[in-house]
Amino acid sequence: MLSTAPTKIAFRGVAKSYPSKHSAQTATLALDRLDVEIKTAEIVSVLGPTGCGKSSALNLIAGFETPSTGNVFLDDQVVHGPGPDRAVVFQQASLFPWLSVYDNVTLGVKCRGMSKADYMPRAEHLLEEVGLSSFKHHYPYQLSGGMQQRVQIARALISAPKVLLMDEPFGALDYQTRIFMQELLLTLWLEYKPTVFFITHDVAEAIFISDRVLVMSRRPGRVKLAVDVHAQKPRTADFLSAPEFIELQRELLHAVQQEVQTADAIH
Numbered sequence: 143m144l145s146t147a148p149t150k151i152a153f154r155g156v157a158k159s160y161p162s163k164h165s166a167q168t169a170t171l172a173l174d175r176l177d178v179e180i181k182t183a184e185i186v187s188v189l190g191p192t193g194c195g196k197s198s199a200l201n202l203i204a205g206f207e208t209p210s211t212g213n214v215f216l217d218d219q220v221v222h223g224p225g226p227d228r229a230v231v232f233q234q235a236s237l238f239p240w241l242s243v244y245d246n247v248t249l250g251v252k253c254r255g256m257s258k259a260d261y262m263p264r265a266e267h268l269l270e271e272v273g274l275s276s277f278k279h280h281y282p283y284q285l286s287g288g289m290q291q292r293v294q295i296a297r298a299l300i301s302a303p304k305v306l307l308m309d310e311p312f313g314a315l316d317y318q319t320r321i322f323m324q325e326l327l328l329t330l331w332l333e334y335k336p337t338v339f340f341i342t343h344d345v346a347e348a349i350f351i352s353d354r355v356l357v358m359s360r361r362p363g364r365v366k367l368a369v370d371v372h373a374q375k376p377r378t379a380d381f382l383s384a385p386e387f388i389e390l391q392r393e394l395l396h397a398v399q400q401e402v403q404t405a406d407a408i409h
Contacts, residue, residue: 147181150305150337151170151203157362158198172198174362176212183332185338187348187355189394191402194342200307203229203339216305226254229298233310234291237282237297244269244278247297254301261300268296271330275336288319292326299334306336312347320344321379324351328376345394349387350377357397369396 144339156176173195180186182356188196201207202214205224216228227392237246244265251261269275272292282290290318291311298306312320330349331338342348348355350373373381381387 143214147183149179149215150182150184150217151178151180151339153199153202153212153220154215156199156202156209156214157211157308158195158202158207158397159210172360173209174364176364178356178365180337180339182337183331184353185340185351187340187342187352188358189342189348189355189398190358190363190366191360191398193361194358194401195361196358197309199363200230200309200339200341204228221396226301227303228305228307229297229301229303231291231294231306231308231311233313235282235287235294237290237293238284241366242279242281243274243285243293246282246293247300250297251301256301264298264300268300271333272296272326273299288315288323291315291323295327295330299330299336302334303336306338308340310343311339311341313351318341320347325376325378327351334378345391345398346382346387349390349394350381355390355394357394357401360401366401367394369393 153176156173157171158173159171160206161169172193176199188199190196198207202209203216203221205221205228208222238249247268248261248265251264252297269278272295274289274292274296277285277289282293285293294311312323315323324347338351340351341347352371355369355371356365358364359366371386371390373384373386
């Protein structure tokens with residue numbers, strides 16, 4: 143059970159502020175008093191209104207940014223910068239257009255010195271798992287958006303990261319492709335068991351993939367609500383009509399709408 147699993151990621155007293163572009167204005171406080179623990183191999187999704195600090199939290203885990211106060215811990219060690227134990231999947235695939243699918247997947251591990259004998263079978267296996275074996279010599283412009291995201295996920299997983307950070311990775315895809323990608327993510331999770339921190343604006347997506355869903359308050363971001371999803375993984379589209387799914391969707395939509403309406407009223 144995840145409840146007895148060791149803690150992989152911990153936010154302890156974390157605040158994050160950004161200086162104003164105009165010296166006369168006060169800094170913007172994006173996150174405030176964030177205390178969150180994420181268990182090893184847990185999938186946690188984060189919902190909330192625009193500007194609530196979701197991406198700031200992801201960047202702190204990735205080591206792209208540092209907290210203004212407090213600390214972010216990975217395996218009980220303070221995060222001081224990026225590392226190969228964490229991989230990031232963005233909304234836009236950010237593939238190198240001059241490299242083939244295979245070369246995009248393997249570039250990072252080659253640059254870190256992994257031998258061809260090690261990365262080649264990993265790449266072949268991952269491309270087969272994401273359904274792109276027959277496209278490994280294609281270039282990004284020859285792929286659909288969903289296929290490009292599958293390349294990005296294979297590229298992230300080839301180094302066997304302990305943590306997979308996903309910032310609205312399926313947000314630009316059509317509905318059917320999104321469902322396919324969500325199911326694929328859960329299938330890959332079963333094999334690799336990374337800890338997943340997943341940002342989304344889609345309540346249904348958050349429930350479908352997650353062990354736990356966090357709803358952030360309007361800025362400055364704090365955890366307003368945390369709910370567990372007990373359905374067994376992997377899940378299929380049938381889960382979308384299950385009583386647990388419908389009840390969680392109602393609860394989360396209400397919580398998110400409250401924060402969005404409050405934020406709109408303030409601005």
